[in-house]
Amino acid sequence: MDLTVIWAFIIAFAVFAYVVMDGFDLGIGILFPAFQVGSERDRAMNSIAPVWDGNETWLVLGGGGLMAAFPLAYAVILPATYPLIIAMLLGLVFRGVAFEYRWRDPNHRRFWDAAFTGGSLVAAMAQGMTLGALLQGIEVVDRAYAGSWFDWLTPYTLLTGLGTVAGYALLGATWLVWKLDGTGQAKARQLGKISALATILLMGAVSLYNLVLNAEYAERWMTAPEIYFAAPVPILTAIVAVALIRSLKAERHSKPFWLSLALFFFGMAGLGVTMWPYVVPPGVTIWDAAAPEKSQIFMLIGVAITLPLILAYTAWAYWVFRGKVGDEGYH
Amino acid sequence: MFEQFDALLLARIQFAFTVSFHFIFPSFSIGLASYLMVLEGLWLKTGKQLYLDLFKYWIKIFAVAFAMGVVSGIVMSYQFGTNWSVFSDKAGPVIGPLMAYEVLTAFFLEAGFLGVMLFGMNKVGKKLHFAATCMVALGTFISAFWILSVNSWMQTPVGHVMGANGQFLPGDSWFDIVFNPSFPYRLVHTLMATYLTTAFVVGGVGAWHLLKDRSNAHARKMFSMAMWMAVIVAPLQIFAGDMHGLNTLEHQPQKVMAMEGHYDSHPNGAPLILFGIPNSEEKRVDYAIEIPKASSLILKHDPNAPLAGLDTIPDDEEPPVGIVFWSFRIMVGIGFAMLGVGLWSLLARFRKRLYEWPGLHRAALVMAPSGFVAVIAGWITTEAGRQPYVIYGLLRTADAASPLDAPAVGASLLAFVLVYFAVFGAGILYILRLMGKSPQTGEPGAQHGDTGPIRTAGITPGPTQNLGRAEALPTDKEDV
Numbered sequence: 001m002d003l004t005v006i007w008a009f010i011i012a013f014a015v016f017a018y019v020v021m022d023g024f025d026l027g028i029g030i031l032f033p034a035f036q037v038g039s040e041r042d043r044a045m046n047s048i049a050p051v052w053d054g055n056e057t058w059l060v061l062g063g064g065g066l067m068a069a070f071p072l073a074y075a076v077i078l079p080a081t082y083p084l085i086i087a088m089l090l091g092l093v094f095r096g097v098a099f100e101y102r103w104r105d106p107n108h109r110r111f112w113d114a115a116f117t118g119g120s121l122v123a124a125m126a127q128g129m130t131l132g133a134l135l136q137g138i139e140v141v142d143r144a145y146a147g148s149w150f151d152w153l154t155p156y157t158l159l160t161g162l163g164t165v166a167g168y169a170l171l172g173a174t175w176l177v178w179k180l181d182g183t184g185q186a187k188a189r190q191l192g193k194i195s196a197l198a199t200i201l202l203m204g205a206v207s208l209y210n211l212v213l214n215a216e217y218a219e220r221w222m223t224a225p226e227i228y229f230a231a232p233v234p235i236l237t238a239i240v241a242v243a244l245i246r247s248l249k250a251e252r253h254s255k256p257f258w259l260s261l262a263l264f265f266f267g268m269a270g271l272g273v274t275m276w277p278y279v280v281p282p283g284v285t286i287w288d289a290a291a292p293e294k295s296q297i298f299m300l301i302g303v304a305i306t307l308p309l310i311l312a313y314t315a316w317a318y319w320v321f322r323g324k325v326g327d328e329g330y331h
Numbered sequence: 332m333f334e335q336f337d338a339l340l341l342a343r344i345q346f347a348f349t350v351s352f353h354f355i356f357p358s359f360s361i362g363l364a365s366y367l368m369v370l371e372g373l374w375l376k377t378g379k380q381l382y383l384d385l386f387k388y389w390i391k392i393f394a395v396a397f398a399m400g401v402v403s404g405i406v407m408s409y410q411f412g413t414n415w416s417v418f419s420d421k422a423g424p425v426i427g428p429l430m431a432y433e434v435l436t437a438f439f440l441e442a443g444f445l446g447v448m449l450f451g452m453n454k455v456g457k458k459l460h461f462a463a464t465c466m467v468a469l470g471t472f473i474s475a476f477w478i479l480s481v482n483s484w485m486q487t488p489v490g491h492v493m494g495a496n497g498q499f500l501p502g503d504s505w506f507d508i509v510f511n512p513s514f515p516y517r518l519v520h521t522l523m524a525t526y527l528t529t530a531f532v533v534g535g536v537g538a539w540h541l542l543k544d545r546s547n548a549h550a551r552k553m554f555s556m557a558m559w560m561a562v563i564v565a566p567l568q569i570f571a572g573d574m575h576g577l578n579t580l581e582h583q584p585q586k587v588m589a590m591e592g593h594y595d596s597h598p599n600g601a602p603l604i605l606f607g608i609p610n611s612e613e614k615r616v617d618y619a620i621e622i623p624k625a626s627s628l629i630l631k632h633d634p635n636a637p638l639a640g641l642d643t644i645p646d647d648e649e650p651p652v653g654i655v656f657w658s659f660r661i662m663v664g665i666g667f668a669m670l671g672v673g674l675w676s677l678l679a680r681f682r683k684r685l686y687e688w689p690g691l692h693r694a695a696l697v698m699a700p701s702g703f704v705a706v707i708a709g710w711i712t713t714e715a716g717r718q719p720y721v722i723y724g725l726l727r728t729a730d731a732a733s734p735l736d737a738p739a740v741g742a743s744l745l746a747f748v749l750v751y752f753a754v755f756g757a758g759i760l761y762i763l764r765l766m767g768k769s770p771q772t773g774e775p776g777a778q779h780g781d782t783g784p785i786r787t788a789g790i791t792p793g794p795t796q797n798l799g800r801a802e803a804l805p806t807d808k809e810d811v
Contacts, residue, residue: 050446068431071423078412096402306435
């Protein structure tokens with residue numbers, strides 16, 4: 001297998017890790033107003049306080065890794081979605097500082113709670129719209145973005161944005177079902193059901209839209225022999241979706257979260273099938289954008305050594321803070 | 332809005348603004364992480380409650396500073412692509428892997444162990460907690476290593492070849508790229524700057540509380556530790572800065588010409604211009620106060636050695652002289668003022684007046700933020716001094732920007748300015764509030780929430796609070 005393909009999978013893994021891990025952080029931010037001021041909100045916040053920073057680091061790996069492995073893609077996508085990226089970054093600023101500030105300034109806790117929600121919502125929407133802008137295609141001439149600076153704003157990108165917001169809310173709600181008990185957990189379960197339905201509907205809508213968006217995408221999904229590889233993805237997605245709804249109704253603790261992760265995994269696999277082999281549709285393939293072999297090898301050595309370690313100590317950090325968040329807290 | 336502005340200039344202002352704001356936080360948290368490691372290590376070794384109190388006092392401040400560093404740092408990792416896409420495409424194959432290594436070896440390490448460091452002492456035990464603190468400190472160091480390697484390669488690029496598509500491609504050896512000629516000097520100079528910055532913040536906080544109560548044991552310990560750092564590191568830093576300057580003279584002579592204000596060449600020994608007003612239109616320094624031949628003595632170790640000036644450089648390759656000249660003097664001036672405070676503290680120690688000399692404490696208080704000013708001034712010197720190039724001698728800044736219109740860059744710049752001043756202004760205020768309170772015996776840690784058992788000394792003192800031996804402390808409820 002050639003190095004460029006390996007790197008495409010590494011970047012896809014980093015993006016997936018970011019989406020699901022910071023996804024539940026951002027989801028909790030989005031759902032925050034639904035929880036009562038006091039113990040419910042404090043516990044929801046404390047359930048992610050020790051891990052959010054590590055989760056967000058995957059975004060830096062996604063961005064930094066893209067620059068290193070596919071510099072042309074990095075240099076095209078970011079100017080093409082400039083206002084979205086700036087909005088996401090500023091949203092993440094508010095979201096990130098709120099973790100500390102709300103405890104340091106009880107008199108303005110309401111304000112920082114609102115910043116936590118607003119920042120999370122803006123970041124989630126901007127990320128979803130960036131994905132949509134990428135899928136709908138970016139005009140590239142002479143190794144540079146050649147479109148105008150509102151190309152990213154279309155009904156399709158609004159749909160992908162909303163889908164991402166709903167999906168993150170689902171991850172956040174199911175995480176809280178796992179980590180909370182009592183009234184907080186009951187509320188999270190209720191929110192989980194709503195966001196699960198919204199996520200499934202929006203995923204379906206985006207999938208159908210993809211078929212009319214680009215003839216090549218439709219061909220990928222609708223003609224033999226590709227359809228034999230592609231068809232299992234929507235079928236498995238549907239099975240996971242049904243199981244997810246049932247696990248929420250059956251009042252399970254951790255199962256809904258794992259099934260939400262599976263839903264995201266198949267959604268991501270579907271995206272992979274749709275985009276392959278382009279990194280910037282409709283014209284730039286992963287080989288067009290790839291860094292030279294020497295850069296790929298140098299980084300691959302680093303990834304091979306550090307990634308297992310990173311996964312190990314990240315797992316350990318989660319293990320340390322396992323279990324329900326009680327009032328004694330780890331704070 | 333912004334139509335009449337130059338998109339390139341706005342992009343440069345935006346990068347300067349976001350990176351300057353960002354670097355304030357790492358320049359404090361790199362040093363503070365090491366200080367926390369030392370405090371916790373001393374606590375484990377001696378069992379003295381005082382060290383644990385100081386650890387818990389500073390870790391609350393660290394948590395706020397680190398959060399600000401993280402969120403402003405993520406902006407930087409995307410700023411290369413949003414505003415400098417041509418640079419990213421061309422230099423990505425060389426600097427991209429170094430930045431990826433920074434994420435893999437440093438950011439994950441810091442972030443992975445930060446949660447345990449802040450909130451996990453009663454979950455993992457003291458030894459493992461200390462290991463987590465060490466990992467966070469190590470992560471801040473590794474992060475500095477990689478990002479300074481990237482910056483140094485842009486200042487002194489070697490080890491690459493040019494691709495047919497205009498990209499910089501890695502040559503035969505990554506070692507040459509990572510350990511490029513200016514990197515060792517820049518790394519040492521920057522790391523010592525972060526230690527000095529932290530030392531003066533800690534010293535300033537100690538001085539503040541000594542001025543209020545000179546018997547305050549916690550303040551005494553902080554102040555004493557900080558002043559030892561000042562007196563040891565400040566002279567080393569001045570020496571390292573001099574070495575860094577000689578390295579710059581070798582590789583980026585026009586930067587040194589701008590720092591020195593040497594518009595003209597001096598074939599028989601160049602004067603050291605202490606002060607003056609650079610006049611780039613007339614190409615001379617007005618009202619200059621000079622020491623004859625001293626510049627040649629410092630830079631060439633020979634008072635009569637010839638030194639070339641900016642008259643040997645084509646006009647379109649000259650850096651802006653005024654800003655480099657001034658920022659360099661601010662940095663050097665603060666460096667010597669730090670040395671002065673360090674020596675004063677040594678004198679006070681010999682006279683046994685370290686905690687009883689209000690003049691010294693006031694000076695340390697005034698100097699508390701000086702490290703930040705010096706660090707930013709130093710970066711302005713080196714970054715403005717390598718203009719008009721972003722990759723020195725090879726890629727001009729003007730040719731590196733994204734194809735964006737001025738209104739897009741201007742609007743985002745305005746958003747960054749408003750958000751940063753509001754958000755980081757609030758954060759700095761919270762840090763100052765934390766610093767305004769004195770550390771207490773049984774100081775609470777970084778725990779969050781009104782629901783947790785926050786035990787405030789004086790109101791409900793824990794039964795074991797003043798025993799002094801760490802082993803005597805209850806581990807089941809002790810939060811950090």
